[in-house]
Amino acid sequence: MPLLEADGLALRVGERWLCCEFSLNLAAGECLALLGPNGAGKTTLLHTLAGLRGPDVGQVRIGGRPYAAWPALEAARFRGLLPQQQPDHFAATVLETVLIGRHPHLGRWGWETGEDEAVVRRALADVGLQGFEARDVLTLSGGERQRVAIATLLAQAPRLFLLDEPLNHLDLHYQIATLELFRHIVRGGDRDGVRRGAVLVLHDINLAARYADHVILLDGRGGVVAGERDSVMRPELLSQAFGHPLRRFEHEGRVVFVPD
Numbered sequence: 001m002p003l004l005e006a007d008g009l010a011l012r013v014g015e016r017w018l019c020c021e022f023s024l025n026l027a028a029g030e031c032l033a034l035l036g037p038n039g040a041g042k043t044t045l046l047h048t049l050a051g052l053r054g055p056d057v058g059q060v061r062i063g064g065r066p067y068a069a070w071p072a073l074e075a076a077r078f079r080g081l082l083p084q085q086q087p088d089h090f091a092a093t094v095l096e097t098v099l100i101g102r103h104p105h106l107g108r109w110g111w112e113t114g115e116d117e118a119v120v121r122r123a124l125a126d127v128g129l130q131g132f133e134a135r136d137v138l139t140l141s142g143g144e145r146q147r148v149a150i151a152t153l154l155a156q157a158p159r160l161f162l163l164d165e166p167l168n169h170l171d172l173h174y175q176i177a178t179l180e181l182f183r184h185i186v187r188g189g190d191r192d193g194v195r196r197g198a199v200l201v202l203h204d205i206n207l208a209a210r211y212a213d214h215v216i217l218l219d220g221r222g223g224v225v226a227g228e229r230d231s232v233m234r235p236e237l238l239s240q241a242f243g244h245p246l247r248r249f250e251h252e253g254r255v256v257f258v259p260d
């Protein structure tokens with residue numbers, strides 16, 4: 001059973017078609033990168049895959065069922081979204097903030113247990129924020145706040161991760177650490193051994209080339225190419241989509257794209 005399927009999907013905002021019809025299929029154990037220039041429709045596509053907006057044409061299914069057939073709580077246990085921005089309006093500790101990720105798992109009285117707190121502490125350790133539990137989120141740096149958001153999603157422990165620019169604000173070390181962490185979890189390396197799936201909006205072509213199994217490339221003019229990473233990440237397709245010539249090099253088994 002695929003974790004995520006889209007059939008004949010096409011997206012429109014106002015009078016503009018962001019992408020013509022395409023299909024995708026994500027199985028457990030796989031990572032899918034969404035690539036494309038600013039304004040191409042990556043966030044709109046991710047929100048459509050998350051069920052936050054309906055597809056203009058076509059169908060989206062998670063776990064074999066359309067969103068309409070999922071009770072909200074069950075859907076929240078199955079898929080989780082890392083939004084592009086984390087609005088903080090009030091003071092709250094890091095521990096309280098990450099505990100929000102546990103809400104879909106709480107019992108009928110809505111009380112967190114010691115096990116929920118243990119899950120949160122592990123998630124904070126996974127993103128290198130052990131010792132930050134009592135800090136006020138309003139005092140965190142941009143990169144620390146982003147890692148709190150990632151920890152919140154890890155605490156939610158969905159089968160399907162939908163990540164909008166997860167590397168925002170992160171330095172090189174944490175960019176790699178974050179992608180390694182999700183690949184490890186997706187491949188079944190978490191404590192429960194469950195294989196999961198991840199869809200990631202990325203701006204770094206080379207990190208996408210390193211970590212994605214599948215790629216969807218939006219060109220910003222309605223064109224879309226979807227498929228296995230190497231069939232999509234071709235210099236001519238990337239150059240055309242990003243409006244800048246790129247060359248492909250291979251070094252010690254690793255593919256890199258360099259702008260001319």
Ligand SMILES: Nc1ncnc2c1ncn2[C@@H]1O[C@H](COP(=O)(O)OP(=O)(O)OP(=O)(O)O)[C@@H](O)[C@H]1O
Nearest residue numbers: 013014018036037038039040041042043044045201
């Ligand atoms: N409600 C709306 N009304 C009008 N235009 C919209 C609306 N929502 C999105 N758009 C437009 O749709 C396009 C796609 O937006 P989207 O945020 O999906 O792009 P993106 O690929 O994620 O861009 P970025 O890389 O800049 O984050 C943009 O041109 C945006 O201005």
